[in-house]
Amino acid sequence: MNTEKIIEKLYENAEASRGELEFLIDGRNEETAQKLSALARRRALENFGNKIYVRGLIEISSFCKNDCLYCGIRRSNGKAQRYRLTKDEILECCREGYGLGFRTFVLQGGEDAFFTDDVTAGIVASIRAGFPDCAITLSLGERSRESYEKLFRAGANRYLLRHETATPEHYAKLHPKELSLENRMECLRALKEIGFQTGCGFMVGSPFQTTADIVNDLMFIKSFSPQMVGIGPFIPHHDTPFADKPAGAAELTVFLLSVVRLMNPKVLLPATTALGTIEDGGRERGVLAGCNVVMPNLSPLSVRKKYMLYDNKLSTGEEAAEARAALERRMEKIGYRVVTERGDYKD
Secondary structure, three states: OOHHHHHHHHHHHOOOOHHHHHHHHHOOOHHHHHHHHHHHHHHHHHHHOOEEEEOEEEEEEOOOOOOOOOOOOOOOOOOOOOOEOOHHHHHHHHHHHHHOOOOEEEEEEOOOOOOOHHHHHHHHHHHHHHOOOOEEEEEOOOOOHHHHHHHHHHOOOEEEOOOEOOOHHHHHHHOOOOOOHHHHHHHHHHHHHHOOEEEEEEEEOOOOOOHHHHHHHHHHHHHHOOOEEEEEEOOOOOOOOOOOOOOOOHHHHHHHHHHHHHHOOOOEOEOOHHHHHHOOOHHHHHHOOOOOEEOOEOOOOOOOOOOOOOOOOOOOHHHEHHHHHHHHHHHHHOOOEEEOOOOOOOO
8 A cells, every 4th residue: 555645545535445544544654644734734724714713612510420431520530529500600601702702602511410401401592592693512421312302402503422432342441331332323323313513523542442443433434424523632530440541642633633634624623622731732733734623611710620531631721711812823823813703514
């Protein structure tokens, strides 16, 4: 196989075979990474110009019924700091964000039984009524189809549900027995069918991950054709069973972001907080590799340190929504501009 031809094929046709992707990933070097990044950046510029869409992230609860082995807010972590925001607190975050120029709000949290369908739909409806020109994105885990339908009717537009890994055996090594990849995929299918702009994604360098697993992820994303893809490096948390596992590499994360951009040219692709956490300037590096979304934190300052999914998570400084001017300067330095737009997916 020839690396140059695989990259050209990715750019021209937005596809590659399983074997070609494995060859590309295992044989990558700085030269191929730079070429891939340049082409991914070109493709993003063709579809979005130099616009960077911002999403205001509101972390509504650190309670979670699940016990995923990698997550700092897992159920059995007795040292986790638990909190949940009230409806009024969430709406205040939206008011502050709107004033800062955000036109998408992302409500993210653990799978918290307090946020029933009625409670969550009521919050969504209040945001929709108060901010009719904004997009509402939810990232609240696995729920029933009926629940998703109710939230969609209440006014939610988008739903992020990272699949984490598309390999069943690998999924079982990262999650407790009561969770299954089959159900996760069923949730994703239901979200798309209901009409949500749907996002999936995976961790790079998660424990036990192989190149074949990564290729499974890339092939799944291509076939599922989501509107959003969230990819970030695995970062261990000191109070989880994976505390001693090595973190994923920024280098491989950025490489795969470029592959995702070329295979899915119009997808909304965030440069994640995890990437910014693991490498100074990681978010800019992600943008230069084809990303077009960033998600600063709008959560109340009093809780930001409590929503700790992994160690050293950035939540203040230029990760914070209040520092939007600093974020704009950083993006301008690399030739991009932060825009006040919803940034919806366009077919």
